[in-house]
Amino acid sequence: MSFLKNIWQQLLGINPFKGDMLPSRVYVFERGRPCLPFPHLLNYKTPLSIFDAFYTNAKSADLFERDNRYLYVMGMPPVFITRDPAVIKAILLATGDKPGQFDRDTAPMKGIAQATGVNSLLYANGKVWRKQKQMSARPFGKGTLFQPEEFHEFEKTFRKTIEERLIVLRDAQEISKQKFTRVEIEQEIQPIMLEMLVNNFFGGSVEYKELRERYVPALLSLIDYMITNTVAPNLSAIHQFVTGKHVAVQQWREALEDLTDIALAGRGEKAGHWKNFIGDIEDEEALRSNIRVFLAGALEATTSFATWTLSHLSRQPELQELVYSEIKDINVYDPESLTEAKLLNHCLNETLRLTPSLYFFPRKATADTWLKLDDTRKIMIPKGTTIRLDIWNANRNEFFLGKHISGYPADSFVPARWDVLASEGISRKNLTHFGFGLGARVCPGQFLGQLEVGLVVGAFIKVFKFKAVNNVTGARAGVTTKPDDGTLIDIELR
Numbered sequence: 001m002s003f004l005k006n007i008w009q010q011l012l013g014i015n016p017f018k019g020d021m022l023p024s025r026v027y028v029f030e031r032g033r034p035c036l037p038f039p040h041l042l043n044y045k046t047p048l049s050i051f052d053a054f055y056t057n058a059k060s061a062d063l064f065e066r067d068n069r070y071l072y073v074m075g076m077p078p079v080f081i082t083r084d085p086a087v088i089k090a091i092l093l094a095t096g097d098k099p100g101q102f103d104r105d106t107a108p109m110k111g112i113a114q115a116t117g118v119n120s121l122l123y124a125n126g127k128v129w130r131k132q133k134q135m136s137a138r139p140f141g142k143g144t145l146f147q148p149e150e151f152h153e154f155e156k157t158f159r160k161t162i163e164e165r166l167i168v169l170r171d172a173q174e175i176s177k178q179k180f181t182r183v184e185i186e187q188e189i190q191p192i193m194l195e196m197l198v199n200n201f202f203g204g205s206v207e208y209k210e211l212r213e214r215y216v217p218a219l220l221s222l223i224d225y226m227i228t229n230t231v232a233p234n235l236s237a238i239h240q241f242v243t244g245k246h247v248a249v250q251q252w253r254e255a256l257e258d259l260t261d262i263a264l265a266g267r268g269e270k271a272g273h274w275k276n277f278i279g280d281i282e283d284e285e286a287l288r289s290n291i292r293v294f295l296a297g298a299l300e301a302t303t304s305f306a307t308w309t310l311s312h313l314s315r316q317p318e319l320q321e322l323v324y325s326e327i328k329d330i331n332v333y334d335p336e337s338l339t340e341a342k343l344l345n346h347c348l349n350e351t352l353r354l355t356p357s358l359y360f361f362p363r364k365a366t367a368d369t370w371l372k373l374d375d376t377r378k379i380m381i382p383k384g385t386t387i388r389l390d391i392w393n394a395n396r397n398e399f400f401l402g403k404h405i406s407g408y409p410a411d412s413f414v415p416a417r418w419d420v421l422a423s424e425g426i427s428r429k430n431l432t433h434f435g436f437g438l439g440a441r442v443c444p445g446q447f448l449g450q451l452e453v454g455l456v457v458g459a460f461i462k463v464f465k466f467k468a469v470n471n472v473t474g475a476r477a478g479v480t481t482k483p484d485d486g487t488l489i490d491i492e493l494r
């Protein structure tokens with residue numbers, strides 16, 4: 001029935017949305033766009049261009065129509081893309097497990113779920129998600145992680161891990177007798193991030209060399225494979241069969257399983273953070289699913305966050321020096337010191353705004369849903385609509401975050417904007433950027449991630465001055481975004 005209704009509306013050009021303002025339509029074939037407005041084998045590696053394809057021909061004088069677009073074809077429910085922060089905020093706050101609320105659309109994560117399991121906090125919806133959420137609320141919450149004893153234990157072990165790895169880089173620089181060493185810092189950050197999670201957070205025991213040589217490459221290849229497998233599962237299977245790649249895929253999966261075992265090993269003696277996972281775990285497989293997601297997801301997201309911060313700072317030597325003078329005498333990054341390191345915090349916040357790690361959030365409308373955007377405007381999103389919340393473009397939306405509000409253009413990296421906003425009484429609480437999400441499905445790892453990234457970036461700035469090699473760095477987008485040059489920088493000892 002809805003198929004016929006959709007076809008009917010599509011042929012007659014009837015807008016399926018209702019309300020005080022309506023999204024505008026995108027057609028499959030239009031001129032002047034960077035690519036087709038859906039992922040296929042030729043464009044799936046450049047998802048940011050797919051979003052651009054939605055907006056390229058949006059010429060309406062009405063801002064809402066330019067920022068909110070839909071594709072409506074072949075009797076399928078509409079695909080709705082928005083870069084409008086007000087709409088994104090309303091949808092995030094109306095996402096959850098209650099009847100009629102928006103669900104996470106799991107379609108873009110099908111490949112990921114094949115490797116991690118379907119019961120994880122990331123993939124599940126409804127009751128299973130709620131259970132997982134309850135299980136992880138305490139151990140990942142700010143109240144637990146930032147308890148003085150808990151915090152100091154992590155801060156110390158995290159810092160030790162980071163210092164040990166930076167010493168290797170520093171020694172290499174000293175031995176070379178060169179003023180600068182050129183490095184793709186992303187490769188150095190990845191194993192550090194995994195080490196902090198597996199050894200320090202979960203109390204596991206794995207050698208750094210093994211992390212670097214086996215686990216990081218295996219996880220990255222598996223993530224890449226999972227993305228291809230989501231876009232074109234059948235072609236991917238044929239490709240594996242012909243090239244013999246299935247043997248490699250099997251090895252990557254085994255590596256993820258082995259690392260999951262290592263992370264789980266400390267559970268019996270309540271090592272690392274395991275003491276905070278209270279209560280009986282009824283579903284062991286669901287727990288394993290979550291650990292797999294934490295390992296792969298945290299490696300991706302924290303690396304993205306840290307590399308973007310270093311990449312931005314590598315282009316602003318004066319700002320780098322200001323952050324250095326702020327933190328040079330800080331030896332322990334306890335909550336007080338971290339709060340005092342205001343500029344470092346602004347840099348982290350600005351990084352996640354301008355170059356968010358998770359660049360889109362997928363949602364699905366489970367019912368015809370009326371959304372209230374503010375006191376006067378509302379909009380109805382029809383049941384079955386596939387929703388893509390375009391965080392990358394929303395976070396740089398000039399109208400919401402630009403010069404007239406924050407004193408600086410929205411598409412530039414200016415940590416000082418957060419001072420301007422604060423002086424006007426606007427904080428992250430009321431001026432949303434979506435770097436860690438919002439609402440019920442907000443990132444459970446945000447405090448852990450923020451702590452890890454703050455420590456890595458702070459420690460790095462204390463040892464090195466660094467300069468970008470390339471004048472301009474674009475974004476590479478897969479599961480997360482990263483600087484497309486691997487964060488290629490020249491580092492110099494302080």
Ligand code: HEM
Nearest residue numbers: 121122294298301302357358361435436437441443445449
């Ligand atoms: C520091 C870098 C990180 C960033 C920028 C980040 C970002 C995000 C964002 C934006 C979401 C919401 C996605 C949505 O609404 O669709 C999310 C969800 C999630 N994150 Fe993170 N994350 C980070 C670190 C971590 C860490 C360290 C963990 C775990 C150890 C983690 C685990 C998760 C999980 C399981 C979800 C799904 C939550 C749910 O659906 O209820 N993240 N993350």
